[in-house]
Amino acid sequence: MFVYIIISIVCLLVIYKIYFKLTVGWCRCNVCLVGKTVLVTGANNGIGYETACDMAKRGAKVILACRNEKRAKDAMRRIIEETDNKNVSYKIVDLGSLESVREFAKEIISCEDRLDILINNAGMQAPGIRHMTEDGLHPIMAVNYFGPFLLTNLLLDLLKKSAPSRIVNVASFAAKSSKFTKLADINTFQSMYDVYSRSKLCNILFTISLHEKLQSTGVTTYTLHPGAISTNMTHQMQPGFKNILDFCLYWMFKTPIEGAQTTIHCAVAKNIEKYSGSLFSDCRIVELYKTAKNPELAKGLWSLSEKLVKLE
Numbered sequence: 001m002f003v004y005i006i007i008s009i010v011c012l013l014v015i016y017k018i019y020f021k022l023t024v025g026w027c028r029c030n031v032c033l034v035g036k037t038v039l040v041t042g043a044n045n046g047i048g049y050e051t052a053c054d055m056a057k058r059g060a061k062v063i064l065a066c067r068n069e070k071r072a073k074d075a076m077r078r079i080i081e082e083t084d085n086k087n088v089s090y091k092i093v094d095l096g097s098l099e100s101v102r103e104f105a106k107e108i109i110s111c112e113d114r115l116d117i118l119i120n121n122a123g124m125q126a127p128g129i130r131h132m133t134e135d136g137l138h139p140i141m142a143v144n145y146f147g148p149f150l151l152t153n154l155l156l157d158l159l160k161k162s163a164p165s166r167i168v169n170v171a172s173f174a175a176k177s178s179k180f181t182k183l184a185d186i187n188t189f190q191s192m193y194d195v196y197s198r199s200k201l202c203n204i205l206f207t208i209s210l211h212e213k214l215q216s217t218g219v220t221t222y223t224l225h226p227g228a229i230s231t232n233m234t235h236q237m238q239p240g241f242k243n244i245l246d247f248c249l250y251w252m253f254k255t256p257i258e259g260a261q262t263t264i265h266c267a268v269a270k271n272i273e274k275y276s277g278s279l280f281s282d283c284r285i286v287e288l289y290k291t292a293k294n295p296e297l298a299k300g301l302w303s304l305s306e307k308l309v310k311l312e
């Protein structure tokens, strides 16, 4: 009896895996990016690494924005080796520090003539962090939302100068279940999931407001859920929970290259400009989550964010 149960479970898993593989969205667009500059945050690992690799294969000048020099250098070397594109470099930024983001943006503006695609991919989940950053922000909110908010705003002139250009914000399905409705709760901590889902909802609300502000500039913006992917996202979790989640992610969910497809689609697909401000999943537009259908919250979040990151 026990053997039959195990066999049934294994069969179900295999069927699910086959169904899952067949329904993964792939970016089939062969757009060439020679002459274009692409900046990818969190590009040394996971989805960000695969996205940067794809951009390099298309001939773009690729800048890997990473927080750790050794990991960044290693990723750069691997991408150059894999793609033969020598126009790949890295720059260091800690998205959890507003000062670091400002320094980084200053360097990009002074070194680069253009920026065609900005991909805000970096993200973190870490349990139990209750302290605030030096800027008075919750660390998960700082890395996943406030850092990218500031970075994007500081690079807007360069993006406008390079129009048509794009900004891609990697969010998550987790935003769908966020309880965030009051701006006063922006930096509170109840659980890791609570802060993480809030940060991802903020990525979506940010994209909606950004799209409105970018009307007739030639800069468009998209947000997306990459899927559930087997990456390093779990490395800071409790060992027991991490092992179970890693096992599930490995067997049941996407590989990093599959997880990068929707980001790549939003970055390069032709004729999607009319969908600026939209949410994508599996390379298709999906309906905005109910939690994100809150124009007042989106508007208020923008003003509050400007204040908290001290954007002039």
Ligand SMILES: NC(=O)c1ccc[n+]([C@@H]2O[C@H](COP(=O)([O-])OP(=O)(O)OC[C@H]3O[C@@H](n4cnc5c(N)ncnc54)[C@H](OP(=O)(O)O)[C@@H]3O)[C@@H](O)[C@H]2O)c1
Residues within 6 Å of the ligand: 041, 042, 043, 044, 045, 046, 047, 048, 065, 066, 067, 068, 071, 093, 094, 095, 096, 121, 122, 123, 124, 143, 170, 171, 172, 173, 225, 226, 227, 228, 229, 230, 231, 232, 233, 234
């Ligand atoms: N994996 C999933 O199932 C899933 C699902 C939905 C959404 N997402 C989103 O997809 C994005 C990429 O996730 P992933 O799964 O590829 O994760 P990952 O493998 O852990 O990669 C995250 C990247 O962000 C970087 N990063 C973290 N903190 C940073 C900081 N303070 N400053 C600069 N960079 C920092 C990491 O650098 P280090 O290597 O130095 O830590 C790493 O390169 C995230 O925004 C995540 O929220 C992932």
